[in-house]
Amino acid sequence: MFTHCVRDVLSGRLSQSKTPQCCMTLALQHTRRYSSSAQSEDLDPLRALLELCANRYYISPGQTTSELFQRGRSCSYGPLGMELKKNLLEQWWHSVTRSKSQVFGINTLSSRKDTATGGLRIVESEHVKQILEQQELSREQLVQKVQMLLQRSSPVRTDLLQGALEEFVPSLELVNRKLPFGLAETGLCFQPSDGSVCSAEVTQTSLVWFCSPRTSSQWLDHWTRQRLKWWRKFALSPSDFSSSDVPEEELEAAASRGVRIVYSFPWGQEPLEMLWSRGNTELLHTHKGAHSTLQCRNGRKTVPHVVSLTGNMDRGVMAFLSNSLLQLKNVDGKQKLQQRQVLKLHPVLAPVKVALDVDRGATMEMRQVCEGLLQEFMEAEISAWPGYLDTQATSVEQLTAKYDEMGVLFTAIISENTLESGLLQVRSRDTTIKETMHISELKNFVSRYISAADNV
Template identity: 60%
Template structure:
């Protein structure tokens, strides 16, 4: 029997959710239970997220963020979550893992569907906005009629409910009854590999079997993908081997409706994956934060915080600043570069528009904490010979480059990081 694939992405921000509904039973807990000796570390981390525009200030936002729930994100947090969702969608619809998995299991290779763009719900009413191909299971009282296509094709279903609580991604995979356990193991390896791909410290991500007493109804096995936060492990994704009971119940036992198109008479089994992307955002922020100590002069230690987010996830790729020279002309050059980068979809921070004067060291410290990959200084040298100074977040090395090379340099760097 060929593997049958049904795939949907579900972004749900529901007021009336329960942890069990999303596969995170006994995992969502307030960080107020964190050990006392780690409270300062947690407080410092949350302050950094608010100061550097990842989370909007306020105790309510801080509490929601700690619990892995949707909060009011700042501009960088919004962009980070968008990048994470795009990478997730790419990995389960167009990634090499899907094609190789289908070929290995005998499914029809080569059938793919282009991923729709993530709807921007940040500015929509909290009463709810819906952009869906069809209703999906788990969206409040809504249900979907799940029926496998049987041809190995990717069938994306895309919904967004904006009313404030959780951002969830979901994958449903239909397969032969005799291979369901193998598929659960396969997807566990692939999902863990995906989370570790973007991590600065991959060992903080792990997987664990769900104890039998915690299995959901109709599930024969379950696996959780965990991240080891300073206060303890939390689930990022939960995978279930659900058998065929839900399909039969949904279609009132009409087996003829559930048979795949390849002629097999057995009812497919279901492997499902549910992910909490709000907790994923927090996991990558926590995982990427480094506190480095550097000795300067005699017995003088300087602490440097760096948010070393993966280049693909980092919200800000480059920051533009001005050095010595005629301010008006330098700002004009920066404005031209900003437009050029935006056209190339390179998210840019317009540091040249800031009115509070800061030193080069203060600027670098700020951009390191924001996770900015590169900072560029436009100066009188740029006006004279087209040269700019480029500083790397990860190496702190400053190098000189011609202004005409910047766009290609950044594009190549980001593209290379995507392919690793």
Template identity: 65%
Template sequence: MLARCFRRVLVRFSTVRSRRCHRGLCSAAPAEGSEPVRTLLQLCVDRHYIFPGQTNAELCRGGFGCVYGPLGVELRRNLLEQWWYSVTGSRARVFGINTLSSSPERAGVGPRIIESKHLQRLWDEGDQSREQLLQELQRCWSVRTNLLQGALEQFVPSLQLVSRKLPFGLAETGSCFRPPDGSGCSAEVTQTSLVWFCSPRTSSQWLDHWARQRLKWWRKFALMPSEFSSSEVPQEELEGAESRVVKISYNFPWGLESLETLSCRGDTELLHTHKGVHSKLQFRDGRKSVPHVVSVSGNVDRGLMAFLSNSLQQLKREDGRKKLQQRRVLKLHPTLAPIKVALDISKGATMELRQVCEGLLQEFLEAKISTWPGFLETIPSSVEQLSAKYDEMGVLFMVVIGENTLESGLLQVRSRDTTIRETVHISEIRSFLSRYVSAASSC
């Protein structure tokens, strides 16, 4: 009951924040500017990556959590899955953790949440002093602004897990709340976090290692890898416990934005979290020293937008009448693409053709190939119209079942990236698609 209450409050808090920002009461993402920006955001709405609405589009562009459409949800899931695999599978001793997004112990660390009806009652009563109202608010739970603190809190039991030997890391993904552009309104962000514990003398080398690994990972899924870059933050711009910071950024149409921040943070925050008790924090290397922390923090929402921006191509081609037409295609990496294949029926649809499509759909789902059941559409479309639609959705292959399929078993397969149409026997299409997806994932 309590959890549901907090969830309702967070949803209301986010809704109120969005409305207030939309009215200009707090800062938000800058207004839409150039034509490429408008084209990208409109495509995301039209093809169900994000929910319609100006405020929602501004949140998405600003790198904050927004209301995603079905394809956006799937793209986000694929992105998180690949991040998790790249971090936990890249080294032997990286362990996943899970911490609460809100906690009474986190008072003073982040924004507070309170049941809106309770706050309204306190306001309406009006018989409490300012100090009493503040005391009431201070009893509220606070939501986290980053994932670092949770990893620091779990360091001691994790150190015991690895027999007090370094290095090792703790990985986590989850929602955080932070004010956009330093305003008092908080917005939700999905973050990734790797907190790497190592000896003091190796922390700088580990920062360089993870910076190379992370940049390589971002570029692996990019259509234009050069748009992703890394840079070291000047010493005079460092804050708090940071001794070195490297940022991985993407060059959006509206400017350079940070996707991941890697920092050497020393042992100050670890000691503060555990009240300075050195004996609990010391590791086994013949010396009585406390580990140093290397933090890798990423913004999934901005990363998702980076890959959408990076993969959008606007190509020109001639149609059958020699007229120049513009073709928009979302060339997402095959591993990230929300939909791998679309199933459709050519002219002359019959009950038998629909049954063939339903059988193929079941086969693809069993092979874990995400499939769009285009054959269920009630509005007829030409093959050219379907091709344009699926290109904008980022679908890898369009499979068209025709009347000849019932006689010969042959069907047409069109590739998003080459636009070439091949003839494949129905008995081979599942293995053909599985091989392609598997090869793309292993690259």
């Protein structure tokens, strides 16, 4: 890919001033993917989502971050966005490694496939600039120098599949050479961006499932059902997640069947996860066609087939944020129509489970109570937001609106009554109901709520 990009530069199709930034640092400028004919009302949900994510600490403010985020690429996440992404990756990991006994985690580096000169590689932009500025060199000499630079540069991976194929033989003894079994991995990969020859980072998940040739189709169906069920589990609107077969003309070279799991964004469907029945061609190629090394004890000695599951967790984060954002209208006490935004993320995924705040006229004693509660939640590994540290005067309405947009499950208010009787008020994001409970019950109440939601 870089070779093609550099060739364009040397041919004069790209201006020299833009070459290093676009081609060599992977920080390309995005051409907006939505056509000018798109209706404005179709883009409003996107604008609302991006604005909320930037204002409520999910992504860092800025046009570049917003463009990467809406394209399903790794971007500059804020504290809540990073926590949501971490929660999503943890749930993915649990779902694949605990669903079958023979799924093992691996961590691989750039694969051998990427070490060829035609692979994707990272090159310092300054080095390319120095070569291009040598006016005395002919075009052929420029190409030769750039090719030498590419050969000395570090390769980067474009997917996690190759690493799992390479780990197949070392893993055989672990399973006593019996099928089926799988290798799971998560990590950053570089992938082409919307048809561009340059690439951007994507947080990828991968499960490579090795099975007998006669069962590969059934396993593809099994994993499709399992993965679709997983995506829908955390959705506020499960029907927005669906699966469909990949048309024959769009199949990858080694694949006999393919399935895509997609999410219906306001602007159209985008793939979240791709599942492929790949046969054994790539496995044989990776291990130089050594049939005897690859054969398993499976009734008959055969080279296993591969079913691969590849997910884009950056797009998954955006899908759940989009799926969870609600625009609600209500009438206040003065009969005024108000609109509020609520981010109803699933309790397991929500970055903040409880916000700790103080009533008006906060005292040092109230803040000390909040500090104690915060420490209690931290020890229980329940994420809590220290709202009591905010010294800016805020009304109750403004406070609840802020926490609703952040997706906070519960808001606990410490007051003078708490100091006297131990009772505090807890507001639910989903029901807006406020209930009173003893301070000693708060941690267990939140913990039970999350566990119950996880087991549904």
